[in-house]
Amino acid sequence: MGVLDQFFKKKDLEITEDMVREALKVIIDPDLDKDIVSLGFVRNLKIDRGAVEFEVNLTTPACPVKEKFKSEAEAAVKSIPGVESVHVIMTATTKGQTKSPQTANSLGKVANIILVASGKGGVGKSTSAVNLAYGLSSAGSKVGLLDADIHGPSIPMMTGVKNPTQMNGDLVLPPIKDNIKMISISMFSGTDQAAIMRGPMASSMVKNFVTQVDWGELDYLVIDCPPGTGDIHLSLAQIAPATGVVIVTSPQDVAVIDAKKAIHMYSTLQIPILGIIETMSYFEVENKKYYLFGEGGGVKLAESYSLPLLGQIPLEVQVSESSDKGSPVVLQAGKASAAYRNFSGNVAREVSILHATRGESLSSFSLKWRGA
């Protein structure tokens, strides 16, 4: 090869980091409306002649557009002349928030606490909490599940998790079932005893219980809250600083009215509302939907507060049967399962948006009018 040939060849093949970054700027995160380079997602860029390798580091392993980003990134870089191979590694660093010193040992390494709450009981809150935990976990996140429903703990039954057997110093190590760390308040007290506990006693029990578990490192800790809007919610909010809360409602008016109360309570507590999930939305037979509990109560609720509708879950026998068997529906095939998977992706996405937009706007405000 002559000197000139070599020169041209080299010039042809010279792929710079800038070129790769420029090419990747066409990929826009639909949620944040910015390109993935400006968002700082592209890391560890390595160029070895025609071979390009880099990481796309997302804000959650449960990102619903993960595969789309990957193939778009590959295609964008492949289109640069001279690029022969592209290796995209998808990673995620879940952004978290600070914790109170009181819970440094128990919750110190938990990136995000997600509350699952409802105003009314029996609307599918525990089912949603369990399927959210399984959904996030199957997408690759490190997940914990805490059953704080002192009046009706249900996670042991829904998942088949056994009582804890190990301690780390003073703290209880949560048992692991299906890769998820789980604790139920029923493991700390007789269920019967818990059911009759009220007011301050119940509150202090929740406090103790939250601070006495060593959760270790988690991307998400999902908490199944007791229904309603009472003291116990205040103590839970104080002790476990939540990233956000998911409001569960069925389409019935009575459930929606109570869901509104929950929205207002969590707003007063300055806990961001991640969105609404409507459960038992309809019953489907032969592709026809029957709205047994009225149509779109949760949808309208989300609209009137301008909150994201995180999911609509159809009524399916499979949902309750799989709960009774200790194997959540999200692990199986079917429409309710797909709806729950979609829901958990949406929750992860809202948490990411929350972190990405933090500081840009007032997270809450209260303005008193002068001279009224």
Added chain:
Amino acid sequence: MRSYIGVKEIYQSDEKHLGITWTDGAESKLDVVELRRKCPCASCVDERTGERILKPDSVANTVRPLQIDSVGRYACVIGFNDGHNTGIYSFKYLRQLSGIS
């Protein structure tokens, strides 16, 4: 695509105007009496037809908010001194009322 436009600043701009600076830089100045007349709650607007039930004349020109509180991430609730406090004003609605998309 959803919009994540939030409130950067909210203040009483004068005796009867609410001022909002949005995160995209847009500014709103809203007449609080008009806000009361345009309350979006179910007793002021027919949920089915979207028809306004509340007669504008029935709202006195002297009506004022007592307090404005954020609710959720994209709305606020306004409590008025005529006792009406059921209106949830989404940021989207407030921007619409002030002619911003």
